[in-house]
Amino acid sequence: MYNFRFSVPTTIYFGKGQISHLAELKDYGSKALLVYGGGSIKRNGIYDAALKILGDAGVAVTELSGVEPNPRIETVRKGVDLCKSEGIDMVLAIGGGSTIDCAKVVAAGAVYDGDAWDLVLDPEKIKEALPIFSVLTLSATGSEMDEFAVISDMSKNEKWGTGAQALKPTMSVLDPTYTYSVSKKQTAAGTADMMSHTFESYFTKEPGCDVQARFAEGLLKTMIKYGPVALEKPDNYDARANLMWAASHAINGLVAAGSQPAWCVHPMEHELSAFYDITHGEGLAILTPAWMDFVLKKDPSTAANFAAYGRNVWDIAETDDEKAAKEAIAKTRTFFFETMGLPANLRAVGIDSDEHFGVMAEKAAKGSEGCFVPLTKADIIEIFKAAF
Amino acid sequence: MYNFRFSVPTTIYFGKGQISHLAELKDYGSKALLVYGGGSIKRNGIYDAALKILGDAGVAVTELSGVEPNPRIETVRKGVDLCKSEGIDMVLAIGGGSTIDCAKVVAAGAVYDGDAWDLVLDPEKIKEALPIFSVLTLSATGSEMDEFAVISDMSKNEKWGTGAQALKPTMSVLDPTYTYSVSKKQTAAGTADMMSHTFESYFTKEPGCDVQARFAEGLLKTMIKYGPVALEKPDNYDARANLMWAASHAINGLVAAGSQPAWCVHPMEHELSAFYDITHGEGLAILTPAWMDFVLKKDPSTAANFAAYGRNVWDIAETDDEKAAKEAIAKTRTFFFETMGLPANLRAVGIDSDEHFGVMAEKAAKGSEGCFVPLTKADIIEIFKAAF
Numbered sequence: 001m002y003n004f005r006f007s008v009p010t011t012i013y014f015g016k017g018q019i020s021h022l023a024e025l026k027d028y029g030s031k032a033l034l035v036y037g038g039g040s041i042k043r044n045g046i047y048d049a050a051l052k053i054l055g056d057a058g059v060a061v062t063e064l065s066g067v068e069p070n071p072r073i074e075t076v077r078k079g080v081d082l083c084k085s086e087g088i089d090m091v092l093a094i095g096g097g098s099t100i101d102c103a104k105v106v107a108a109g110a111v112y113d114g115d116a117w118d119l120v121l122d123p124e125k126i127k128e129a130l131p132i133f134s135v136l137t138l139s140a141t142g143s144e145m146d147e148f149a150v151i152s153d154m155s156k157n158e159k160w161g162t163g164a165q166a167l168k169p170t171m172s173v174l175d176p177t178y179t180y181s182v183s184k185k186q187t188a189a190g191t192a193d194m195m196s197h198t199f200e201s202y203f204t205k206e207p208g209c210d211v212q213a214r215f216a217e218g219l220l221k222t223m224i225k226y227g228p229v230a231l232e233k234p235d236n237y238d239a240r241a242n243l244m245w246a247a248s249h250a251i252n253g254l255v256a257a258g259s260q261p262a263w264c265v266h267p268m269e270h271e272l273s274a275f276y277d278i279t280h281g282e283g284l285a286i287l288t289p290a291w292m293d294f295v296l297k298k299d300p301s302t303a304a305n306f307a308a309y310g311r312n313v314w315d316i317a318e319t320d321d322e323k324a325a326k327e328a329i330a331k332t333r334t335f336f337f338e339t340m341g342l343p344a345n346l347r348a349v350g351i352d353s354d355e356h357f358g359v360m361a362e363k364a365a366k367g368s369e370g371c372f373v374p375l376t377k378a379d380i381i382e383i384f385k386a387a388f
Numbered sequence: 389m390y391n392f393r394f395s396v397p398t399t400i401y402f403g404k405g406q407i408s409h410l411a412e413l414k415d416y417g418s419k420a421l422l423v424y425g426g427g428s429i430k431r432n433g434i435y436d437a438a439l440k441i442l443g444d445a446g447v448a449v450t451e452l453s454g455v456e457p458n459p460r461i462e463t464v465r466k467g468v469d470l471c472k473s474e475g476i477d478m479v480l481a482i483g484g485g486s487t488i489d490c491a492k493v494v495a496a497g498a499v500y501d502g503d504a505w506d507l508v509l510d511p512e513k514i515k516e517a518l519p520i521f522s523v524l525t526l527s528a529t530g531s532e533m534d535e536f537a538v539i540s541d542m543s544k545n546e547k548w549g550t551g552a553q554a555l556k557p558t559m560s561v562l563d564p565t566y567t568y569s570v571s572k573k574q575t576a577a578g579t580a581d582m583m584s585h586t587f588e589s590y591f592t593k594e595p596g597c598d599v600q601a602r603f604a605e606g607l608l609k610t611m612i613k614y615g616p617v618a619l620e621k622p623d624n625y626d627a628r629a630n631l632m633w634a635a636s637h638a639i640n641g642l643v644a645a646g647s648q649p650a651w652c653v654h655p656m657e658h659e660l661s662a663f664y665d666i667t668h669g670e671g672l673a674i675l676t677p678a679w680m681d682f683v684l685k686k687d688p689s690t691a692a693n694f695a696a697y698g699r700n701v702w703d704i705a706e707t708d709d710e711k712a713a714k715e716a717i718a719k720t721r722t723f724f725f726e727t728m729g730l731p732a733n734l735r736a737v738g739i740d741s742d743e744h745f746g747v748m749a750e751k752a753a754k755g756s757e758g759c760f761v762p763l764t765k766a767d768i769i770e771i772f773k774a775a776f
Contacts (some may be wrong), residue, residue: 001629003403008396014646015391104420168732197696210613211633214606222598241389245599245646258402359648 001208004257005207010145011171014245018173019049019135022092026057028131028170029089033082035103037067037095041137044181046094050135053264054119062086065066067095070273070280071102073153075387076116079106083130090131090170096186097141097193100134100148104167107132119162126164134172139179139244140190140281142197142251145377152274159274161266174248176240184231187279188340191227194247195220196284200263201256203305203372209259216255217312222246226311228339262370264289268380272359278349286349290387295373296325302373346388357384389596392645396514398533399559402633406561407437411479414445416519416558417477421470423491425455425483429525432569434482438523442480450474453493455483458661458668459490461541464504467494478519478558484574485529485581488522489537492555495520497548507550508539514552516592518760522560526570528578528669530639532560540662547662549654562636564628572619575710576728577669579615582635584672585609588651591643591693591760597647604643605700610634612701616727650758653679656768660747666737674728677721678775683761684713690761734776745772 025032032054041047054061064079082088083106091110093103108129109116119126136144147167147318152159182190200363202216222242229239249255268291270284295302303321310316310328318324337344361380368375375383401409413420420442429435435473442449452467470476471494479498481491495517497504507514524532531537533553540547554624570578590604610630617627637643656679657671691709698704706712725732749768756763763771 001403001626001633003406004400006402011395012392014394015389018391024774038438210610210626210630211606211637214609215603218599218602218606221602225598238389239596241596241646242598245389249599258629 001258002206002260006257007165007251008145008168008252008254010169012145012174012248013171014174016115016175016177018175020048020053020335021171021173022050022053022135023057024171025054025059025090025092025133030058030086031060031062031089033064033079033086033091033103034061035064035067035079035091035093035099035106037065037099039065040181041094044178046135046137046178047082047296050084050092050094057296067102068097069098069145070152070159070277071300072099073117073120076102076109076151079103080109080116083110090133092133092135094135094137096136096138097143100136100143100169101141101151103134104129104132104143104149105151105162108164108167117153120160120181121162123162123164126162126166129164129166130211132167132169134169135178136172136174136244137178138182138186138190139240139247140193142175142194142247144169145248145252148251154274154277157274159270160256161270174244176237176244179240179244180235182197182234184341185279187230187234188227188342189279189285191223191230191243191281191340192285192288192336193281194243194250195223196265196288197250198223198255199288200266201260202309203302204259204261205372206259206261212255212257212259213308215249216311219246219250219255220313224335231340258289261372262367264368264371264373264375267364267367268383271364272346272351275356275360276349276351278351282343282349285336285340286345286387288384289329289336290383292329293386294379294383296329299373348383351388354385354388357381360384389646390594390648394641394645395553396556396640396642398557398749400533400562400636401559402562404563404565406563407434408441409559409561410438410441410521410523411445412559413447413478413480413521418446419448419450419475419477419751421452421467421474421476421479421486421491421494422449423452423455423467423479423481423483423494425453425487427453428569429482432566434523434566438480438482441689445613450462450476451696455487455490457486457745458540458547458665459486461539464490464493464539465732467491468497468504471498476518478521480521480523482523482525484524488524488531488557488633489529489539491522492517492520492531492537493539493550496554505541508548509550511550511552511718514554517552517554520555520557522557523566524560524562524632525566526574526578527567527628527635528581530582530635532557532562533636533640536639538658542662542665547658553556554644562632564625564632567628567632568623570622570731573667575618575622575706576615576730577609577667577673578635579618579631579669579728580612580673580676580724580730581669582631582638583611584653585638586611586643587676588654589648590697591690591727592647592649594647594649600643600645601696602646603637605697607634607643608701612723619728637677644736649760650755652756652759652761652763655752655755660734660739663744663748664737664739666739670695670731672734672735673724673728674733675771677717677724678771680693680717680720681770682767684717686767687761693760705722734772739776742773742776745769
């Protein structure tokens with residue numbers, strides 16, 4: 001187990017009706033920037049509920065709406081300008097991971113003397129931020145309880161993750177009923193996203209990370225159990241609640257602290273989204289089994305890891321590691337592409353040419369030295385092709 | 389899943405050499421009360437290391453030593469007096485759970501205008517506390533990352549737990565090598581203690597707590613794997629590290645949030661310690677299987693819970709719930725009393741009469757309505773007798 005620092009300072013209010021705790025924002029100032037996306041929060045009543053609670057608490061609201069899936073730096077800049085011109089005290093995101101990610105970089109940009117894109121390219125520059133709050137409406141990214149944010153500059157085909165202690169939300173409201181209206185497509189993509197976060201830290205060569213591995217397996221079992229239930233019965237409380245809570249823990253440090261290698265699949269997916277603006281979770285689902293196949297082939301010692309995954313998550317009884325590993329990968333593929341109905345290859349999400357594979361692979365290979373199995377540009381091209 | 393508030397604000401520095409982070413205490417003031425127990429930290433060098441780091445950081449130290457196992461209110465009062473007379477800014481505990489528990493109530497008492505015993509009897513009275521820090525030397529209670537403290541007044545045979553958000557440590561240093569010198573007896577008792585904390589929240593009738601249940605099972609599997617390793621090889625890093633990290637998570641809210649019933653076994657054990665000053669973890673080990681037997685008999689519907697425990701923690705293949713439940717209880721008994729060598733009954737820890745069972749049971753039954761299976765005074769007497 002590596003040495004680590006563990007810090008999860010976000011207070012979570014979990015369950016039905018917990019939005020009432022937004023009244024506590026008054027302890028952080030009198031002016032909030034409300035950040036949201038396309039307006040679904042107006043249709044489902046969350047917007048009205050939040051404004052009423054904030055109004056009663058004496059917190060004035062300025063709005064930044066229209067945050068995109070794969071949120072853009074232009075929107076972040078607009079939010080930063082609002083914070084500076086209006087003297088905003090805190091940032092409240094209502095939405096999914098994209099909205100929260102945008103709000104985080106706005107909160108950091110508001111107290112940074114320069115362009116917010118600097119903070120995306122260099123996390124070291126994020127020393128402080130306005131207090132960040134969120135009301136979650138989509139279980140997927142875990143942004144409600146972690147330090148990360150992913151922002152895109154589509155004009156340059158750039159999509160990068162940044163992260164800092166100051167980006168951890170002060171408080172997040174997790175009401176599973178707010179995810180009842182999430183579409184089948186987004187429910188499936190969200191499940192793939194949270195599973196991928198778990199995989200990124202679970203597959204490690206560092207020995208002795210038992211606590212972390214058992215946590216990861218528990219999260220994966222829960223996602224695999226409830227993902228299909230949520231597809232079938234969108235208003236099943238247990239399914240929505242367990243997916244929501246599992247997604248938060250998949251990336252808050254619980255699995256990564258002490259075991260964490262550099263992430264492998266996310267950097268590849270970020271290139272797909274940067275070039276083609278596809279749904280993040282779908283990209284991850286497409287790449288994950290192809291990545292598993294490739295890694296097992298390139299480094300046969302990983303059979304032990306994939307076999308443990310198969311036995312502890314999928315209850316595979318096979319005692320031969322290589323056979324168990326292959327069975328586990330097959331189970332993963334079937335789960336994503338049949339059970340959850342996710343698109344099974346890059347063509348299915350509209351990527352109909354390999355023309356950018358070279359440049360995408362070159363960028364995705366940066367920082368790969370610390371990965372579970374380090375990948376070269378050529379390796380990543382092979383994975384893209386296998387997923388094509 | 390119940391609604392819940394989740395908050396784990398303690399920053400953890402985990403691993404070899406992390407004591408260097410005590411230098412950060414200078415950010416909280418210039419005067420620390422150093423709380424410790426019987427002096428083992430002087431023999432193993434931790435005391436000298438801490439004083440050097442604090443000295444270099446410009447933090448002056450006042451000492452409260454001699455904290456007892458089952459820490460006494462008299463010691464707490466002495467610490468409170470020191471804080472008030474010396475103008476102490478923060479409290480640093482170096483030791484196990486007893487030392488940290490004592491430090492917590494000292495920290496709260498230092499800013500309370502009344503007798504510290506009030507804060508033990510009524511947690512509601514704990515509104516604030518001096519910042520609390522700890523360097524852990526024994527894996528067991530989880531006090532390094534939770535809100536609880538247990539204090540005794542032996543003159544009245546009273547031992548009560550208290551708890552408040554303000555009692556959560558600001559920062560704790562968890563260096564597994566500091567537990568290499570923990571005796572076999574304390575290693576076994578600590579393992580029983582952390583397992584009991586996990587059981588207290590794991591056994592619940594609330595449905596849909598999958599995330600919490602899988603976390604609990606992962607913790608239990610880890611404790612069961614590494615407890616015997618630590619007994620056999622006291623300086624096995626993986627064993628000490630996993631036990632340490634598992635103990636912290638057993639009680640920090642991860643398992644309890646959303647699933648928590650009132651605790652069942654701890655209240656009974658507190659009476660044993662209050663009357664006989666026995667080792668807490670040994671008392672828990674003795675009572676746990678007797679409690680499981682009794683609960684299964686009183687409420688046969690609990691067979692489903694104990695069977696799930698058996699299958700998911702002990703890999704029991706039995707498909708009949710009642711048989712699997714009994715097998716799981718037998719495994720627990722064997723683990724405690726054979727594998728870990730813990731005393732198997734009350735007589736083995738010097739309790740040679742049932743004279744106090746009535747008064748102890750009456751006190752332990754208070755608050756039992758919310759338990760997994762509520763217990764009456766008569767029920768608890770029966771459990772004491774079975775454990776005798």
